[in-house]
Amino acid sequence: MKYNVIEVKERVIADNDRVAAAQRARLQEKGIYFINLMGSPGAGKTSVLIRTIEALRNRFRIAVMEADVDSAVDAETISRLGVPVIQLHTAGLCHMDADMTARGIEALMEQEQGAPFDILILENIGNLVCPAEFDVGAAKRVMILSVPEGDDKPLKYPLMFEVSDVVLVNKIDTKEIFDFDEERFRENVRMRNPQAEIFPLSARTGEGMEAWFAWLAQEAERGVRK
Amino acid sequence: MKYNVIEVKERVIADNDRVAAAQRARLQEKGIYFINLMGSPGAGKTSVLIRTIEALRNRFRIAVMEADVDSAVDAETISRLGVPVIQLHTAGLCHMDADMTARGIEALMEQEQGAPFDILILENIGNLVCPAEFDVGAAKRVMILSVPEGDDKPLKYPLMFEVSDVVLVNKIDTKEIFDFDEERFRENVRMRNPQAEIFPLSARTGEGMEAWFAWLAQEAERGVRK
Numbered sequence: 001m002k003y004n005v006i007e008v009k010e011r012v013i014a015d016n017d018r019v020a021a022a023q024r025a026r027l028q029e030k031g032i033y034f035i036n037l038m039g040s041p042g043a044g045k046t047s048v049l050i051r052t053i054e055a056l057r058n059r060f061r062i063a064v065m066e067a068d069v070d071s072a073v074d075a076e077t078i079s080r081l082g083v084p085v086i087q088l089h090t091a092g093l094c095h096m097d098a099d100m101t102a103r104g105i106e107a108l109m110e111q112e113q114g115a116p117f118d119i120l121i122l123e124n125i126g127n128l129v130c131p132a133e134f135d136v137g138a139a140k141r142v143m144i145l146s147v148p149e150g151d152d153k154p155l156k157y158p159l160m161f162e163v164s165d166v167v168l169v170n171k172i173d174t175k176e177i178f179d180f181d182e183e184r185f186r187e188n189v190r191m192r193n194p195q196a197e198i199f200p201l202s203a204r205t206g207e208g209m210e211a212w213f214a215w216l217a218q219e220a221e222r223g224v225r226k
Numbered sequence: 227m228k229y230n231v232i233e234v235k236e237r238v239i240a241d242n243d244r245v246a247a248a249q250r251a252r253l254q255e256k257g258i259y260f261i262n263l264m265g266s267p268g269a270g271k272t273s274v275l276i277r278t279i280e281a282l283r284n285r286f287r288i289a290v291m292e293a294d295v296d297s298a299v300d301a302e303t304i305s306r307l308g309v310p311v312i313q314l315h316t317a318g319l320c321h322m323d324a325d326m327t328a329r330g331i332e333a334l335m336e337q338e339q340g341a342p343f344d345i346l347i348l349e350n351i352g353n354l355v356c357p358a359e360f361d362v363g364a365a366k367r368v369m370i371l372s373v374p375e376g377d378d379k380p381l382k383y384p385l386m387f388e389v390s391d392v393v394l395v396n397k398i399d400t401k402e403i404f405d406f407d408e409e410r411f412r413e414n415v416r417m418r419n420p421q422a423e424i425f426p427l428s429a430r431t432g433e434g435m436e437a438w439f440a441w442l443a444q445e446a447e448r449g450v451r452k
Binding site: 001002003004005006007008009011012067072075078079080081082083084085086087088089090091092093094096097099100101103104107111129130132133159 | 234305311316318319320325356
């Protein structure tokens with residue numbers, strides 16, 4: 001018996017993309033540079049975020065949205081740095097979409113009573129699959145891959161590497177231990193995304209962090225000037 | 227610094243529930259009994275489905291929607307049985323929502339040129355998390371847990387067991403090997419969902435399958451008579 005194959009996610013994604021594009025335009029107008037930070041659980045998203053806030057907080061007003069399935073651990077950590085933060089619960093969902101993000105931004109602005117900020121960072125749910133599908137309206141998508149995850153990950157999660165403007169390779173100080181071939185990793189990324197900026201770094205040792213800070217500061221300044 | 231916690235998925239789920247409820251009403255009106263079949267990858271969803279079709283095809287007109295991230299393996303298998311089947315691709319998404327399901331049903335009805343059916347079964351994406359969140363408009367939700375997954379799964383995936391009307395415990399012939407405690411499993415399910423019907427069975431040996439067939443036939447007959 002013959003059967004058809006139907007691509008059922010198109011409309012869902014199309015609806016999401018519309019909401020995301022409107023969000024992106026609104027934030028650009030307000031001079032808010034919005035980053036969607038993605039990566040596996042344990043890749044070091046929060047650690048990199050903390051170092052980034054510490055390095056740039058004197059130059060930019062930074063605010064954070066922590067997305068999590070259920071806990072508030074990361075918002076608790078970030079709040080200790082004294083920057084505006086809000087915890088978003090997806091209650092079981094493995095990604096943030098544009099609509100959920102819009103609600104988060106609204107709630108954050110209300111919480112901060114309209115106090116302006118220059119850089120807004122969403123720490124997305126730890127997952128390399130679904131978050132890659134959903135544009136949340138960020139100016140740039142940044143993904144963190146940690147060395148212990150392996151240099152073959154661009155082959156296994158092609159879409160995540162395709163949609164990311166920046167790839168941070170965290171825990172680079174452990175690359176000998178984990179036999180992580182940096183050149184092979186770069187090639188694997190390039191196959192999917194020749195334009196991606198790649199920054200090998202270690203939130204723990206500080207190695208390579210300056211290059212990422214400089215990139216982000218330059219990008220955000222461009223956004224703020226607009 | 228103080229921070230708020232925001233439940234961001236509410237609106238997404240509320241929108242989905244509206245579409246699902248409308249779908250459910252439409253199918254009931256047409257006398258189509260719609261089952262949402264869920265479970266982990268490898269739990270035996272397709273095997274149970276095949277046995278069920280073989281057992282009930284002379285009494286009911288059965289149609290199947292196979293949802294998968296990317297392949298058409300399951301639709302290929304089901305199509306060999308000669309029942310109407312359609313393959314739905316979520317292209318990376320880990321669950322079906324009500325809108326995607328509605329598109330699938332529409333496409334299936336178009337493919338079959340309006341030929342009526344009594345039982346419609348959606349084989350959902352292999353995943354115990356996100357599919358539990360999304361009502362797809364089915365009359366009943368059936369989940370398959372296979373013995374090797376362990377008798378503690380209701381504790382780890384509470385929502386899936388909470389929303390399921392029926393729990394099929396597949397590969398029950400291996401329960402000695404995997405030290406699966408059926409009574410403990412029943413207790414774990416009951417804690418979350420005292421009403422759930424539990425059928426221990428084996429698609430391989432046929433053990434326990436008759437009770438499930440009888441339940442489904444009775445349910446479907448009630449739907450068809452309406």
